[in-house]
Amino acid sequence: MREASLDRLKAFLTLLPSMILVGVFVYGFIGNTIWTSMTDWGGSGALALEPEKNFIGLANYVDLFTGFLGGGFRQDLVNAVYYSVMLLVGAVGLGMFIAILLDQKPKGEDLLRTIFLYPMSLSFIVSGTIWRWLLAPQGGVNVLPTYVGLEPLTFSWLSSQASILVFNWQDILRILLYLVSFVLILIGLFAMRKDTGKAMKRWLVPGIVIGACVWLFGSLIPDAYMMEEEHGFNMATLGIIMATIWQYSGYTMALYLAGFNGISQDLRDAAMLDGASEVGYYRYIAIPMLKPITISAVIILSHISLKMFDLVFAMTGPDNAETGHPALNMYLTTFRANDFAQGAAIAIVLFLVAAMFIVPYLVSQYRQRGRR
Amino acid sequence: MTTKKITPGSIFLYGTLAVLALLFLMPAYMAAVTALKMPGDISLPSAWELPATFNWGSFSEAVELLKPSFINSVILTVCATLGSTVLGSLNGYVFSKWKFKGSEIVFTLFLFGMFIPYQVILIPLFQTLRAMNLYGGLPGLILAHIVYGLPITSLIFRNFYSQIPTALVESARLDGAGFFSIYFRIVFPLSIPGFVVTSLWQFTQIWNEFLWGICLTRHADNPITVGLAQLAGGQAVSWNLPMAGSIMAAVPVLCIYIFLGRYFIRGLLAGSVKE
Numbered sequence: 105m106r107e108a109s110l111d112r113l114k115a116f117l118t119l120l121p122s123m124i125l126v127g128v129f130v131y132g133f134i135g136n137t138i139w140t141s142m143t144d145w146g147g148s149g150a151l152a153l154e155p156e157k158n159f160i161g162l163a164n165y166v167d168l169f170t171g172f173l174g175g176g177f178r179q180d181l182v183n184a185v186y187y188s189v190m191l192l193v194g195a196v197g198l199g200m201f202i203a204i205l206l207d208q209k210p211k212g213e214d215l216l217r218t219i220f221l222y223p224m225s226l227s228f229i230v231s232g233t234i235w236r237w238l239l240a241p242q243g244g245v246n247v248l249p250t251y252v253g254l255e256p257l258t259f260s261w262l263s264s265q266a267s268i269l270v271f272n273w274q275d276i277l278r279i280l281l282y283l284v285s286f287v288l289i290l291i292g293l294f295a296m297r298k299d300t301g302k303a304m305k306r307w308l309v310p311g312i313v314i315g316a317c318v319w320l321f322g323s324l325i326p327d328a329y330m331m332e333e334e335h336g337f338n339m340a341t342l343g344i345i346m347a348t349i350w351q352y353s354g355y356t357m358a359l360y361l362a363g364f365n366g367i368s369q370d371l372r373d374a375a376m377l378d379g380a381s382e383v384g385y386y387r388y389i390a391i392p393m394l395k396p397i398t399i400s401a402v403i404i405l406s407h408i409s410l411k412m413f414d415l416v417f418a419m420t421g422p423d424n425a426e427t428g429h430p431a432l433n434m435y436l437t438t439f440r441a442n443d444f445a446q447g448a449a450i451a452i453v454l455f456l457v458a459a460m461f462i463v464p465y466l467v468s469q470y471r472q473r474g475r476r
Numbered sequence: 477m478t479t480k481k482i483t484p485g486s487i488f489l490y491g492t493l494a495v496l497a498l499l500f501l502m503p504a505y506m507a508a509v510t511a512l513k514m515p516g517d518i519s520l521p522s523a524w525e526l527p528a529t530f531n532w533g534s535f536s537e538a539v540e541l542l543k544p545s546f547i548n549s550v551i552l553t554v555c556a557t558l559g560s561t562v563l564g565s566l567n568g569y570v571f572s573k574w575k576f577k578g579s580e581i582v583f584t585l586f587l588f589g590m591f592i593p594y595q596v597i598l599i600p601l602f603q604t605l606r607a608m609n610l611y612g613g614l615p616g617l618i619l620a621h622i623v624y625g626l627p628i629t630s631l632i633f634r635n636f637y638s639q640i641p642t643a644l645v646e647s648a649r650l651d652g653a654g655f656f657s658i659y660f661r662i663v664f665p666l667s668i669p670g671f672v673v674t675s676l677w678q679f680t681q682i683w684n685e686f687l688w689g690i691c692l693t694r695h696a697d698n699p700i701t702v703g704l705a706q707l708a709g710g711q712a713v714s715w716n717l718p719m720a721g722s723i724m725a726a727v728p729v730l731c732i733y734i735f736l737g738r739y740f741i742r743g744l745l746a747g748s749v750k751e
Contacts, residue, residue: 114655118569119571119579125626126589129597221737222734225732225740227685227729229684229705233718234506237715243521247521250521350500359748382485400748407591411595413595417705418705431595435595455595458592470580
């Protein structure tokens, strides 16, 4: 008995150094960055050994979200949202599509899998360098149509200034309310199948009421900003999104392929006997069964899209504000402009957005482990 | 299996796969073709054409320019991979076979470290390394990679060790084996595939990393990704050099991927928190 408890102590002591390291380097550092974001640490003295720091509360955040100079940050934030959504749809969709094709066991499956997955092994700097050349205005992708006798494309991939889906930041409150109503209605529609009455009362009716109110009386809601400020999805970001999808759809393909292989052949045969078509099999059986894989793919891809730095850096450099990303902005603010406090504030905003979906995910994983 | 016949379905299948495969290979083709051209032959409209004369000189020039950072990356990657893998193995052993009260919470707290955007720890990391006199050189970067590699390596090893039957460990304990002798005599010999998967994963991640490389090292100690970014930076570059440099920076991981692809994919799947 005594020996057993000695072993338990050894186990704990083995883990202890890592616990301390993670505790300090992850949690301690996050706390430190939060503190830094509430100081005025910056400017020429920022790199001094004993820099002067004064507590200024949330001023840095207020600056980011309302200040004139924070306009670039707000554009980056908008970019990041569009970027994440398009990356998710593109990489999950394309990856799933390729996985379904490969699940038909074509000849040369191994070679094809190797081809689709190799971008994943590359560094973002490598792929960014190559894609920048591919997307050069008068070359690369744009001259491809000339090889089949068509006119070359003239799209300026990484330098376009055009922005679509523009919205005015003054309307942000209205847009958020629309979003709330949309989500409520969506949940309501899903819940309809289980319990119609409850779904109506809890989700659908409130959702429709909120949506209708904003639509009818939207002008009564105060503007969120003093000045008019319009940001939208920049067409220049398209090239970066394409490169990321190219790099990551192989990854989702591998996830789904592993999932498809895990579904027993018996189940598939049974579905076929019952008259399910190929499409029906994936639509009603295979893809719903792989919901956990879809969820982890979404979590991992959104986390990657939030910290996207290298690819943007390599493709458009730090100069093109049109393709900016908060992660890149954080680097430039901190290490090029020496404004450590402002950089820390940007980092914390990024962190909070990431935590919004990672914490629930980890908590549910933790619960699942506990049940077993 | 039904016999394969030429049906509209299979034409669609092979046609789509062929088109997709070409699209995926396009950047690799472009990099190779451009790297092999004479600098004077590179022009935007003819970017896709094969070089008239093969110019291997770009590679030797790129090797010349990137050799220091390549060597830095080798040292960095080998040391950091070794460190984080060994620690991860011990952690995974404790997390799966020596659970204590609260160990699951500790494990979840570990995992969180894997998902944070690294910008959030960058400033204190920079400060701490400077205070420890480790800023600018390889040891600081190695330390960072070991610490932030702990979550993923512990996760992979924990999942790997949970496949080892607990009965095996129990019976060894009844025979009088202690914590370390169980690890060295039973668990460690069984975990060679686990070590391969984890070190390949770590090798790839560390080799490809850029943010810390550019923020935490001085010029002489830059890893290859930073070296390549500097080589490719600026607008008026002759493109054969960056392309040759890209190929050079990609070759080590591509080799791992092509020759040890099975383990690479297992690392990929293990990294997705799938249990």
